[in-house]
Amino acid sequence: MIYQRSSQLFAEAEKVIPGGVNSPVRAFKGVGGTPIFVKSAKGAYLFDEDNNKLIDYINSWGPMILGHAFEPVVNAVIEKAKKGTSFGMPTELETEIAQLAVSMVPNIDKIRFVNSGTEACMSAIRLARGFTKRDKIIKFSGCYHGHSDSFLIAAGSGLSTFGVPNSPGVTQGTAKDTLLASYNDIENVKALFEANKNEIAAIIIEPVAGNMGCVPPKEGFLQSLRQLCDENGALLIFDEVMTGFRLAKGGAQELFDVVADIVCFGKVIGGGLPVGAFAGRNEIMNYLAPIGPVYQAGTLSGNPLAMAAGKAMLEVLNNDAEIFTRLEEKTVYLHQGIQKVLTENNIDFTINRVGSMISVHFDKNPVFDFQTAKNGDNETFKKFFHGLLNEGVYIAPSAYETWFITDALTYADLDFTINAINKVAKSL
Ligand code: PLP
Numbered sequence: 001m002i003y004q005r006s007s008q009l010f011a012e013a014e015k016v017i018p019g020g021v022n023s024p025v026r027a028f029k030g031v032g033g034t035p036i037f038v039k040s041a042k043g044a045y046l047f048d049e050d051n052n053k054l055i056d057y058i059n060s061w062g063p064m065i066l067g068h069a070f071e072p073v074v075n076a077v078i079e080k081a082k083k084g085t086s087f088g089m090p091t092e093l094e095t096e097i098a099q100l101a102v103s104m105v106p107n108i109d110k111i112r113f114v115n116s117g118t119e120a121c122m123s124a125i126r127l128a129r130g131f132t133k134r135d136k137i138i139k140f141s142g143c144y145h146g147h148s149d150s151f152l153i154a155a156g157s158g159l160s161t162f163g164v165p166n167s168p169g170v171t172q173g174t175a176k177d178t179l180l181a182s183y184n185d186i187e188n189v190k191a192l193f194e195a196n197k198n199e200i201a202a203i204i205i206e207p208v209a210g211n212m213g214c215v216p217p218k219e220g221f222l223q224s225l226r227q228l229c230d231e232n233g234a235l236l237i238f239d240e241v242m243t244g245f246r247l248a249k250g251g252a253q254e255l256f257d258v259v260a261d262i263v264c265f266g267k268v269i270g271g272g273l274p275v276g277a278f279a280g281r282n283e284i285m286n287y288l289a290p291i292g293p294v295y296q297a298g299t300l301s302g303n304p305l306a307m308a309a310g311k312a313m314l315e316v317l318n319n320d321a322e323i324f325t326r327l328e329e330k331t332v333y334l335h336q337g338i339q340k341v342l343t344e345n346n347i348d349f350t351i352n353r354v355g356s357m358i359s360v361h362f363d364k365n366p367v368f369d370f371q372t373a374k375n376g377d378n379e380t381f382k383k384f385f386h387g388l389l390n391e392g393v394y395i396a397p398s399a400y401e402t403w404f405i406t407d408a409l410t411y412a413d414l415d416f417t418i419n420a421i422n423k424v425a426k427s428l
Contacts, residue, residue, distance in 0.1 A: 041068035067408025117266025118146025120276035142370025207252030213359035241266035271309030337418035387424030
């Protein structure tokens with residue numbers, strides 16, 4: 001494939017945008033090479049500036065669960081735009097999408113809309129701190145909750161239970177309130193509660209981690225977190241920015257039958273427009289301004305175009321009784337196909353999958369936390385990525401990302417992908 005125009009556009013972008021991109025992973029630093037500039041997308045396909053057609057397994061990092069340029073969403077946005085694009089005043093549409101979301105997701109009474117997943121998680125933490133009147137939070141290594149300061153924390157050294165900043169600009173003061181635990185290690189979480197009695201406001205977790213590849217929770221892990229939170233007066237925050245409205249209508253809470261106190265959303269809930277949200281039961285959500293003391297706000301929050309897109313998306317997911325089964329069946333088909341061809345080609349690999357989230361790790365051992373995710377062979381991944389790109393299949397340009405399956409993918413697309421993987425595997 002030729003990427004001449006993409007290369008030129010990237011060179012131009014680098015002059016005026018730091019690193020040429022508005023979000024780092026897009027720059028291909030993990031795999032090398034030049035990022036691909038998109039011209040348009042429809043259904044399961046991307047069309048780039050060099051007129052290459054690519055089957056898309058990123059789908060805007062999750063939102064496009066029904067495929068690109070999905071007509072009900074596009075039409076809803078066009079119709080809304082004609083009537084004004086932002087008011088900074090309440091609209092009926094905000095209540096309608098809130099009612100719909102509350103009806104689909106278990107254990108939530110109220111929902112507040114924001115503009116990104118980052119904002120949702122940042123606000124959820126503030127709310128949990130305000131509600132419990134405690135400062136510390138537990139997060140898991142390898143989980144990503146956006147780029148707000150409290151989350152840009154790495155594990156402290158040795159016996160320290162404190163986190164340390166993992167980006168310049170995050171203060172030590174902020175870092176000391178974020179405790180790091182290993183995903184799927186309940187003893188680790190227990191020890192943190194022991195060492196920080198009555199100080200922990202909340203645990204925040206991706207109930208299926210999607211930011212170290214796809215890493216499922218071990219059997220009973222989420223339930224044990226629920227129990228630990230109850231025993232210690234802490235809140236359980238599910239970051240369902242990836243899993244919400246993807247794994248099931250009610251997200252991971254429904255799939256794993258675990259109750260969270262606050263749930264964060266992003267991606268699918270905005271239908272491809274910039275939307276995030278956080279939700280919980282009345283007792284907690286009523287702590288928010290203007291009725292409660294915890295401040296949170298946004299000029300463009302509840303923006304009519306974003307709400308129109310989100311509502312159109314949620315309506316389809318709510319009304320199509322087969323959608324989540326169909327998505328899972330397609331993902332299982334892909335899983336089995338990849339497994340077959342990688343095995344036939346004697347490659348060491350592990351595939352993780354939950355619902356329509358799937359990832360391929362180039363290591364034969366189980367991947368269940370950040371450490372085991374890091375054991376994957378990155379050099380093989382880079383060749384795999386570029387090989388697939390050359391065959392017209394676009395997966396995330398990083399070994400630590402999930403592939404998102406969309407309903408627009410046909411079985412012919414999946415077969416094409418499996419054949420492409422077979423070809424690429426021969427050169428690994
Ligand atoms: N939480 C999770 C689980 C995510 O995957 C992401 C983004 O990928 C975020 C939060 C942050 O969302 P946003 O990029 O919309 O700020």
